[in-house]
Amino acid sequence: MIRARLTTTAVLDESTDVVVTTAGRWAAVLIATSIPYRLLQALFLDQIFEVGGKASHYGHLLGGTANLIVLATLVALWGRAVYARACRLALARGSSPGREAWRVPPAALASYVLTAAAAAFLGYLTLFTLIGFAAAVVFSGLAIGTMELNERVSVTRPFALIVRYAKSVRIPIALVFVFFCAVFVALINLAAAGQLAMWLSGTMGALDAPNWQLLFGMGNRRFVLLLFAGAVIAVEPFWIAANVVFVRKAGTQESGDDLRAWFEELQRAS
Amino acid sequence: MLASSIQRCAVHQQRPGFARCMTCAKTLCQECATQWDGIWHCAACLGARRTALVERSRVPAWIGVVMLSLLLLYCGARLMVWTGAVIAGLF
Numbered sequence: 149m150i151r152a153r154l155t156t157t158a159v160l161d162e163s164t165d166v167v168v169t170t171a172g173r174w175a176a177v178l179i180a181t182s183i184p185y186r187l188l189q190a191l192f193l194d195q196i197f198e199v200g201g202k203a204s205h206y207g208h209l210l211g212g213t214a215n216l217i218v219l220a221t222l223v224a225l226w227g228r229a230v231y232a233r234a235c236r237l238a239l240a241r242g243s244s245p246g247r248e249a250w251r252v253p254p255a256a257l258a259s260y261v262l263t264a265a266a267a268a269f270l271g272y273l274t275l276f277t278l279i280g281f282a283a284a285v286v287f288s289g290l291a292i293g294t295m296e297l298n299e300r301v302s303v304t305r306p307f308a309l310i311v312r313y314a315k316s317v318r319i320p321i322a323l324v325f326v327f328f329c330a331v332f333v334a335l336i337n338l339a340a341a342g343q344l345a346m347w348l349s350g351t352m353g354a355l356d357a358p359n360w361q362l363l364f365g366m367g368n369r370r371f372v373l374l375l376f377a378g379a380v381i382a383v384e385p386f387w388i389a390a391n392v393v394f395v396r397k398a399g400t401q402e403s404g405d406d407l408r409a410w411f412e413e414l415q416r417a418s
Numbered sequence: 419m420l421a422s423s424i425q426r427c428a429v430h431q432q433r434p435g436f437a438r439c440m441t442c443a444k445t446l447c448q449e450c451a452t453q454w455d456g457i458w459h460c461a462a463c464l465g466a467r468r469t470a471l472v473e474r475s476r477v478p479a480w481i482g483v484v485m486l487s488l489l490l491l492y493c494g495a496r497l498m499v500w501t502g503a504v505i506a507g508l509f
Contacts, residue, residue: 196502203506210502214495221491258483265490272497276504301479303486 154397156322162397163390166235169244174234175385181227182384185220186377192217193373225264228388229257232292235392259298259306263291266307286320292388293395313395320394327387334379339366342375428460439463 167175192213199206229252237245267288274280287310294309314320346361364371425435427447435445437453441463451458459467 192498192502196506199506201507203503207499207503210499211495214498214502217498218491218495258480258487262483262487262490265487265494269490269494269497272494272501275501301476301483303479303482 154316154319154394156319156326159319159323159390159394159397160326162239163235163386163393166238166389166393167385169238169242170231170234170389171385172244174231174245174249177234178227178231178385178388179381182224182381185217185224186381187374188213188217188220190370190373190377194370197369221264221268222261225261226252226257228264228292228384229260229295231385232295232388232392235389236296236396239393239396253296253299255301256296256298258301260291260295262303263294263306263310264288267291282321282324285324286314286317289320289323289387289391290314290395293391297395297399313398316398319398320391323387323390323394327383327390330383330386331376331379334382335375338375338378338382342371441467 192210195206195210195213196203199209203210230249233252234245234249237249267284270287271281271284274284290310290313291306294306294313297309298306342364346364349360362368366372425445427433427435427450428444429450430447433447433449436448437446437451437458438444439446439451439460440457441459444460446458446460450460452461452464453459454464454467
């Protein structure tokens, strides 16, 4: 499945193939495990906007939600690990993987939890500096991409692997930019679909359309936050697949496996 | 460590000695000797060393990874609240 040269478009093309192959069961696992995490994030943001400048008086409320987010994060990380493994298997075989995708090696999962926790910490720390936050997103993408390369548990090796693949940082940065745009495109699509549904429901007399429009209108902060959560959930399978494809392609280029595969292809063709 | 030409490999008697295992001191031919960290070892001693290394390093590494992950998750949650409070103060 490693076909084209290592470029952003090649990574995006192959990740689309991988998502199509793994769509269904494995994308459903990812989405099902991500929903609690994203909804709790939306709830946290809603609480932040609700309490406003008096946030310091609501430490227990915000802290309680943050603790729930940490628990939901662990579930979401497991879902991402299963999906990333499914992507890797699909990349190797060219067909949807079976039950073996569930068997994420414990060392790989532990390494991923460590690097993802570090990425989240880095993300919150540098939230106000946009470049720092973008770096944290690149780091988190490489964390899921390199997850399965961790054959043994180590505190330092997962980070060393990320640094190794970050050497060709141009492509991960391009991927962050592409997926940042994709989230907004997904958001616009979801909002348009919502408005269309509202408009259609308005044509039915039995529904209390004005009331629904208040709930599902863009003026409702909670609805907008839910739309954001939905957009991120919709884009996430492609994001993870792109990072897995990038790491695999970069790895094969580094080891010379791409040349070997190309040579074999030429031999078969002749 | 180079062995003299008179000595023979402990595994292959017909072959001349090439090196000596630094753990069991057996003379080894070129095929049986493996250099690791600049030191010659026989296959058995190298295997035993590797097993011991893996077994020794597993538990502390797991403890380290789990503790560091929990610490980062806890600090991340606190940082999330702090960042949230700062953002809330802006509105």
